[in-house]
Amino acid sequence: MDDTAPSPAQADCLTAFAALRDGADTDPETTIELGEGCNRFPPSPDLARYLSALLDRFIRDGTLSAYSGRHPASTRGAMAELLGSHLNMHLDASDIFFTRGGTEAISLTIAHLAATGHGLVMPLPNYYAFDQAAFRWGAPVTAYYRHDGALHHTGAVSTSGACLVEVLPNGVTGARHVPLKQARPDFTLLDVPFQVGTEGPQPAAILRDRVQDLDLETAALILTASKDLSLPGLRAAIVVTRNKALLRHLGSDRFERMAMTGDPIGEIAMLFYVSLLAVADAPSEQTGKLVQIAQDCAYRANLPALPDEETYRRVRGHLTSMSERFRRNALTLADPRSPLRPITGLEPATGYSTFAELRAPQEDFLDWVARCGRSGLQLNPTVVHGGTSMAWEALYPGGQLLRINLSEAPVTFDRGLSLLRRYATNQFEQELEARGQASPEQVDADR
Numbered sequence: 361m362d363d364t365a366p367s368p369a370q371a372d373c374l375t376a377f378a379a380l381r382d383g384a385d386t387d388p389e390t391t392i393e394l395g396e397g398c399n400r401f402p403p404s405p406d407l408a409r410y411l412s413a414l415l416d417r418f419i420r421d422g423t424l425s426a427y428s429g430r431h432p433a434s435t436r437g438a439m440a441e442l443l444g445s446h447l448n449m450h451l452d453a454s455d456i457f458f459t460r461g462g463t464e465a466i467s468l469t470i471a472h473l474a475a476t477g478h479g480l481v482m483p484l485p486n487y488y489a490f491d492q493a494a495f496r497w498g499a500p501v502t503a504y505y506r507h508d509g510a511l512h513h514t515g516a517v518s519t520s521g522a523c524l525v526e527v528l529p530n531g532v533t534g535a536r537h538v539p540l541k542q543a544r545p546d547f548t549l550l551d552v553p554f555q556v557g558t559e560g561p562q563p564a565a566i567l568r569d570r571v572q573d574l575d576l577e578t579a580a581l582i583l584t585a586s587k588d589l590s591l592p593g594l595r596a597a598i599v600v601t602r603n604k605a606l607l608r609h610l611g612s613d614r615f616e617r618m619a620m621t622g623d624p625i626g627e628i629a630m631l632f633y634v635s636l637l638a639v640a641d642a643p644s645e646q647t648g649k650l651v652q653i654a655q656d657c658a659y660r661a662n663l664p665a666l667p668d669e670e671t672y673r674r675v676r677g678h679l680t681s682m683s684e685r686f687r688r689n690a691l692t693l694a695d696p697r698s699p700l701r702p703i704t705g706l707e708p709a710t711g712y713s714t715f716a717e718l719r720a721p722q723e724d725f726l727d728w729v730a731r732c733g734r735s736g737l738q739l740n741p742t743v744v745h746g747g748t749s750m751a752w753e754a755l756y757p758g759g760q761l762l763r764i765n766l767s768e769a770p771v772t773f774d775r776g777l778s779l780l781r782r783y784a785t786n787q788f789e790q791e792l793e794a795r796g797q798a799s800p801e802q803v804d805a806d807r
Contacts, residue, residue: 369495370492371488371494371746373745377488380744381738383733384734390736392776393740394737397713397763398592400767400768400772407589410667410671411625434661435627436457439456439458439631440452440453442654442657443598443600448568449572456598456600458597459597459610460596461596465582465599466487467489469582470497470499470549471496471609476520476521478522478546479499479523480494480501480502481502481540483507486527486745486746487551487746491746501516502518507535509539509540511542523545524545526548531713533706534707534708534713535707547578548574548578550571550574552567552581555640555710564641576602582600583634585630585633587712588679589629594626596626596630598630628664635650636679639672647676651672682767686767689766689770690714692773693777698777703717714763714764714766716761716762718761718762725760729741732780741762742759
């Protein structure tokens with residue numbers, strides 16, 4: 361292969377991210393990143409034990425030695441039953457497609473939409489994979505919309521219909537964006553990145569209300585367990601749709617790329633996750649009944665047993681502790697002494713991510729962010745979260761906004777905010793100059 365071949369082009373947000381990280385301090389011992397898109401709360405040890413036992417079983421019974429899953433239809437049927445019950449809607453096994461993570465689901469769905477001539481209307485901010493998949497597969501982004509429904513048209517046009525991309529809640533802000541007031545789109549892509557937030561396990565009422573309006577013939581729902589369970593490497597997600605062309609595209613891609621067409625651990629983990637959402641959404645006294653329903657569903661499908669009731673209760677308690685950390689950090693962020701202030705209308709309700717505004721504006725915001733990175737404080741500003749500079753200026757004019765991860769350990773969160781406060785004031789240049797003159801030992805001590 362020719363090593364001198366140029367790298368493929370990429371979405372503006374990825375180019376911006378690379379530029380901001382150029383020359384940044386990347387030593388994990390000396391660097392703090394306040395806004396990384398990863399759940400920092402440790403995963404449940406009970407879940408770890410269950411998944412370990414599951415892996416052991418699949419190795420011993422030959423499941424992981426097979427090229428195809430033994431019960432693909434049964435797993436999809438169980439998921440249709442459990443998720444349909446949770447969302448109060450009828451689902452069939454044929455409506456379910458398991459993918460290896462939400463990013464894969466996004467990429468494959470947008471690839472199909474691009475092939476069918478659809479243009480995308482996307483929220484801003486957003487997860488980078490939407491813009492990157494649109495760029496890679498050639499799906500034009502015709503517009504971006506803000507949390508309050510304000511719309512920015514890019515000037516791009518589609519050759520066929522329009523796809524409205526919704527993220528519920530928004531993966532960067534943790535808030536539910538106001539639905540757009542426009543004609544019904546030709547297709548709707550609804551991504552659900554997480555369902556646990558600052559107020560504890562969230563009722564599913566908002567999601568239920570939204571999916572009731574969806575026609576799955578012209579819509580797809582993406583659901584992943586990775587973020588809520590703090591296991592991004594698990595790569596577990598599903599696409600729910602009745603659009604036969606999309607389902608054929610998903611199946612063809614898997615046939616072409618994957619020798620093993622099933623992901624048994626990820627699929628069972630998704631079944632557990634969906635049943636856990638039902639448990640978390642209901643009063644504690646209903647836990648036993650709901651666990652029994654889930655266990656019976658897995659048994660009828662001839663699938664490995666789901667955890668016992670006590671395990672569900674402990675994992676639910678683990679999620680409650682996770683929510684308490686989110687809430688603690690959200691309150692710290694909103695304190696008047698914080699260097700950041702929450703944005704009205706973008707207060708986080710679900711998930712570990714929020715958007716906040718710098719209280720002390722900088723003359724050149726992005727240059728300041730880059731200098732912070734070189735000094736050991738990595739920040740993620742507006743332009744790395746989808747869109748283009750033009751779209752950001754149109755929808756958030758002059759906004760000096762940063763993504764903040766509420767799942768960080770309190771000591772790390774407080775230290776990061778303390779550094780941010782110092783760097784956002786006139787102490788920044790003084791500290792940079794002092795560090796240039798100080799010994800490495802003194803610099804480390806200051807951090």
